[in-house]
Amino acid sequence: MTAPRIESDLDKLEQNTRSLVDRLMPTGIRVTGVTKAVLGSPEIGAAMLRGGASGLGDSRVPNLTRLAGPGRSASRTLIRSPMLSQARRVVAVADVSLNTEAVVLAALDGAALRAGRTHGIVLMIELGDLREGIAPDDAADAARVVLDHPSLRLVGLGANLACQNGVVPDDRNMGVLSGLVDDIEALHGISLGTVSGGNSANLGWALSTGAVGRIDELRLGEAILLGVDPLHRTPIAGLHTDAFTLIAEVIEVATKPAQPWGDRAQAAYGEAPVRTGIGTVRQAILALGRQDVELDGLCPPDGITILGMSSDHLVVELGDHLVAVGDELAFGVAYGALVQAMTSPFVAKVEHLGRHTQRPDRVHLAEVSGG
Numbered sequence: 001m002t003a004p005r006i007e008s009d010l011d012k013l014e015q016n017t018r019s020l021v022d023r024l025m026p027t028g029i030r031v032t033g034v035t036k037a038v039l040g041s042p043e044i045g046a047a048m049l050r051g052g053a054s055g056l057g058d059s060r061v062p063n064l065t066r067l068a069g070p071g072r073s074a075s076r077t078l079i080r081s082p083m084l085s086q087a088r089r090v091v092a093v094a095d096v097s098l099n100t101e102a103v104v105l106a107a108l109d110g111a112a113l114r115a116g117r118t119h120g121i122v123l124m125i126e127l128g129d130l131r132e133g134i135a136p137d138d139a140a141d142a143a144r145v146v147l148d149h150p151s152l153r154l155v156g157l158g159a160n161l162a163c164q165n166g167v168v169p170d171d172r173n174m175g176v177l178s179g180l181v182d183d184i185e186a187l188h189g190i191s192l193g194t195v196s197g198g199n200s201a202n203l204g205w206a207l208s209t210g211a212v213g214r215i216d217e218l219r220l221g222e223a224i225l226l227g228v229d230p231l232h233r234t235p236i237a238g239l240h241t242d243a244f245t246l247i248a249e250v251i252e253v254a255t256k257p258a259q260p261w262g263d264r265a266q267a268a269y270g271e272a273p274v275r276t277g278i279g280t281v282r283q284a285i286l287a288l289g290r291q292d293v294e295l296d297g298l299c300p301p302d303g304i305t306i307l308g309m310s311s312d313h314l315v316v317e318l319g320d321h322l323v324a325v326g327d328e329l330a331f332g333v334a335y336g337a338l339v340q341a342m343t344s345p346f347v348a349k350v351e352h353l354g355r356h357t358q359r360p361d362r363v364h365l366a367e368v369s370g371g
């Protein structure tokens with residue numbers, strides 16, 4: 001197979017979704033699976049739906065277009081406020097979008113009218129993280145604006161915390177959202193079917209509070225994909241944290257001095273990483289670089305240490321591993337590395353149904369010298 005490539009284990013992703021859906025079930029919260037980190041992969045979206053997600057969400061129109069392929073009927077939500085220039089395409093590929101701007105609502109209404117459809121609107125409320133959202137005091141008026149557009153349907157309210165300033169979802173800010181829902185329903189004589197409390201950062205709150213209130217949906221990406229809580233990047237018990245594996249091929253293996261020689265200035269990406277040790281080290285170069293993945297969040301196999309990465313070369317210290325040119329090494333990825341690998345045109349995307357259960361199965365090394 002070609003390298004570099006990122007392999008996705010669809011069984012693990014389905015199981016992660018199922019586990020979160022089941023845990024949230026008693027709270028009355030359903031799960032929208034968020035596919036933006038995997039560029040709207042239809043296979044991964046389908047795995048989330050098999051795991052019990054009630055619909056799919058993505059922040060980009062091209063990704064939603066991928067998710068909307070033939071035979072795919074799951075509800076799709078654009079989870080970023082639509083670009084004014086994309087109103088027509090948004091109405092075509094998304095059933096619902098998250099909104100904050102009156103001018104965008106008007107454009108969506110016009111586009112929906114021309115397309116002979118209705119488009120669902122979730123109004124986003126600012127609860128303190130200072131990214132998207134209408135001030136709570138303005139929410140009732142914004143709801144009125146949506147209700148006055150004949151081709152728009154007010155689906156509900158939503159909020160997003162943590163992403164911009166790390167603000168933690170809690171009973172207080174979620175309580176504000178619930179209160180607004182009650183107020184708007186009473187004021188306008190309507191009932192709102194969706195109260196979308198937030199993203200993976202809401203899980204800790206949702207699973208521990210006794211006061212879920214009106215929150216009945218979460219939009220979950222990172223927790224499903226990587227099995228971690230983004231507030232502290234800690235693993236969520238019972239979830240797979242290794243559904244994705246980045247595979248790269250070894251192009252040089254050599255024993256080299258531990259320390260560089262010659263006068264020294266900056267390296268390709270700023271200050272060179274500090275080299276420690278004396279004598280020699282066994283190092284390998286992988287055909288993988290910053291055009292493929294970011295260095296932060298790249299997790300090497302046990303016993304192998306990353307020494308540095310430039311645009312096209314990843315240098316590792318091999319320790320006791322026996323590695324030859326042409327071998328492949330398997331790396332774990334954190335969120336940023338996952339997004340970049342998925343986005344790089346140089347990294348092949350391979351989805352499989354859990355045939356390979358353990359990361360070491362995928363590599364030809366795993367032999368420890370002397371063992």
Ligand SMILES: *Cc1c(COP(=O)(O)O)cnc(C)c1O
Pocket residue numbers: 034036059079080160198199200201219220221222223230
């Ligand atoms: C990215 C995003 C999500 C999903 O976030 P995760 O942390 O991956 O769960 C949900 N809602 C909005 C508005 C987003 O931008």
